[in-house]
Amino acid sequence: MAAVTAPAPLELGVVEEKGSSLSFLTDNAITATINETYASLAAKRKAMGLTNPGTVEGISREVQRDVLLTNHMFSGLRCDVQKLFSLNPLFRLQHGFAMGSQALPPWQLMCIYGTNRVFMQGAYSGDGSVTAWGNLRWTDRFVTKTQAQIDPRQSQTMVQFDNEYTGEDFSLSVKAITPGIMEGGLTGIFIGQYLQSITPKLALGIEGVFQRATLGTKPETAASYCARYKTDDWIASGQILAAGQVNASYWRKLTDKVEAGVDCNLQFMPGMGSAMFGGPSREGSTTLGLKYNFQASVYRAQVDSAGKLGVVLERRVAPPVTLTFAAEIDQVKNTHKLGLAVSIDGAPEELEEISQRIEPAQPPY
Structure with missing residues (x-):
């Protein structure tokens, strides 16, 4: 009986000896205090009912991306022909043709592939440039985003890595743009962003930028x-940027189909005033925009303090065809821009029926 039970104390003694060699890392007063403080803060934050505030980049997304014409204005003629092969996994091919536009290439081929964890998109333009995007979702809260662009007209290739973590009441992002260590040191642009919900309506954030072109x-x-303050009907946000730049935006939902947004940008430039040794000059602009959502169309209009008036109308004339009209008039410079786009979606009949049930909640493109 003793021979059978004798090895047990020896094995337990070995396990305790192995465990005790690293126990000082977790079994000490400092670690215990940190764990208790974190658990107490987490419990208080959960009791306050805090939600995720979004990201620093999208702090004014309702105004900049949805209402104003920053991402929707174009000029010239454009035609997009899309072919949807499957929804799960998502696989789509798109041909783009443009004429009379300085921003868009004359021809572009784009391919999109996506699942719940992986998203890949690549574009090849007629001028020889190649752009690729890729997202990998490691967990439900952590995602890595990459982007690369090769342009034969430029000597350097642009590469960007973005790691984003979405918590219950905060967002953390670390971004690297064209990083390099080949010169014997760290070069490139590195950006860190953090946005934290303080109350159910108020969120505060900070962004830090480190930039070094070369080691020399x-x-x-x-x-x-x-800062971002959100209610059920309106959202206000503000940013204090480097070099004395202040940006403020205000978004309000007037009705179920009408949204309005105001964006104000003020730039302080020290030492550029008209007075001798004089004070800082102030330059600013204000933009007011409206968005109307109709059953089969979306209408956007904006006017700014510089005398520019712009409108964009998107209308789905048939299930596979969408027309987009864009116009901008500059009263001060006496110039104007006009744009007309046609988008044709092609998909098998069963996919068209599914897409028609999914897309009405989104603006038709």
């Missing part, structure tokens, strides 16, 4: 601060 140049750093 002095590194540059900058810090920006932002």
Whole structure:
């Protein structure tokens, strides 16, 4: 009986000896205090009912991306022909043709593939440039985003890596743009962003930037601060950027189909005033925009303090065909821009029926 039970104390003694060699990392007063403090803060944050505030980049997304014409204005003629092969996994091919536009290439081929965890998109333009995007979702909260662009007209290739973590009441992002270590040191642009919900309606954030073009140049750093206040009917946000730039935006939902947004940008430039040794000059602009959502169309209009008036109308004339009309008039410079686009979606009949049930909640393109 003793021979059978004798090895047990010896094995337990070995396990305790192995465990005790690293126990000082977790079994100490400092670690215990940190764990208790974190658990207490997590419990208080959960009791307050805090939600995720979004990201620093999208702090004014309702105004900049949805209402205003920043991402919707174009000029010239454009035609997009899309072919949807499957929804799960998502696989789509798109041909783009443009004429009379300085921003869009004359011809472009784009391919999109996506699942719940992986998203890939590539575009090849007629001028020889190649752009690729890729997202990998490691978990439900952590995602890595990559982007690369090769342009034969430029000597350097642009590469970007973005790691984003979405918590229950905060968002953390670390971004690297064209990083390099081949010169014997770290070069490129590195951006860190953090946005935290303070109350169920208020969120505060900070952004830090580190930039170094080459090892022979002095590194540059900058810090920006932002705030976002959200209610059921309106959202206000503000940013204090480096070099004395202040940006404020206000979004309000007037009705179920009408949204309005105001964006104000103020730039302080020290030492550029008209007075001798004089004070800083102030330059600013204000933009007011409206968005109307109809059953089969979306209408956007904006006017700014510089005298520009722009409109964009998107209308689905048939299930596979969408027409887009864009116009901009500059009263001060006496110039104008006009744009007309046609988008044709092609898909098998069963996929068209599914897409028609999914897409009405989104603006038709």
